[in-house]
Amino acid sequence: MYRFLLTPRWLGILALTLVAATVMVFLGNWQLDRYRGRTEINERIDAGERMTPAPLRDALTAPTGGAGSTGPAPAEEKVWTRVTVTGRYDPTNTVLVRGRTVDSRVGFEVVTPLVLADGSAVLVDRGWIPPAPGGATAQPEVPAAPTGDVTVVGRVHETESGAGAVDRRDGRLETRRISVPRLARELPYPVYGAYVLLDEQTPAADPLFTAVPVGHTNNWQNFGYIVQWWLFAAMTLFGYGWVARREARRAAGLDDTRPVDRAAEPEPSASA
Known part of the structure; x- marks a missing residue:
């Protein structure tokens, strides 16, 4: 049923799918590195507040x-x-x-x-x-x-x-x-x-001064990007498999994809 996957057309589709999924996984890994780096910065900020x-x-x-x-x-x-x-x-x-x-x-x-x-x-x-x-x-x-x-x-x-x-x-x-x-x-x-x-x-600072706050980095934004890219990669591979399965079932005659002519169907008789 799946011999068509070895045709040039389907091999090309597979190659594009794998390339796209690989790029998305790479982007997710890059965001993971940024998430870890920003998390370390936030941890240093918190530690600095507590340290002597x-x-x-x-x-x-x-x-x-x-x-x-x-x-x-x-x-x-x-x-x-x-x-x-x-x-x-x-x-x-x-x-x-x-x-x-x-x-x-x-x-x-x-x-x-x-x-x-x-x-x-x-x-x-x-x-x-x-x-x-x-x-x-x-x-x-x-x-x-x-x-x-x-x-x-x-x-x-x-x-x-x-x-x-x-x-x-x-x-x-x-x-x-x-x-x-x-x-x-x-x-x-x-x-x-x-x-x-x-x-x-x-001596104490003048009360006119407002302390400059230390802002934490938005590491959760990077975490969201990680999930997004990895989910896109999984969806790309799933989409390839789903399309290939549908094509195999169609070739085997298991899915009837012909349109139904509703006009040719007999009308139900009226009840007495």
Whole structure:
């Protein structure tokens, strides 16, 4: 019954079916890798919230170059590590990061270099503040940074990609993305290769600041794609088998596919 499957036409259909199913399985495996990677990130974020802060140098390698240079990026497992570090803020090189949304409001994140005793610095995201009246890009009044020694507790955040230009407006640096290497070129000291997202500091931060929330990655979206692609692969193979079986039954005369002529059927007689 199934010898027709060896004909060139059906061998071609089988080849296309197998190729399509293989591609769908590959796409499902790719989404599985992304799901695992995002799940690991979420686990590190959760672990960072619970852990005791470690010294900054336990998570980041100190920069060794001159002014404007950047230290090595953190190892993947060190991103979102909770750290503590003591230094002095350099308010003359405060960075305003515009177009940042917190609680559905657009404003600025304020990044200030914290200069350490050895002369190097780490960028600290002190929090979010609303813009001045006049629009989302109106430069805000930034609360003064504490003077003297400041102890910061926060989480290691890797540098952001897709950075644009860094401008100096009204005495402050301004940008849209926190690209540590690009910002470091504007600073008079070597800078660590990641920035710290502030959780708390001593002396306490100004109450005008809103803490920048740490968003978890949407790993369940990837899980849905896994199910989708693997289901499509199974449906493709099932569809080939179903069509082949129907063709075999038709060739064997087991399925009557001829149309029924209803006009030729006798009408039932009327009852008395």
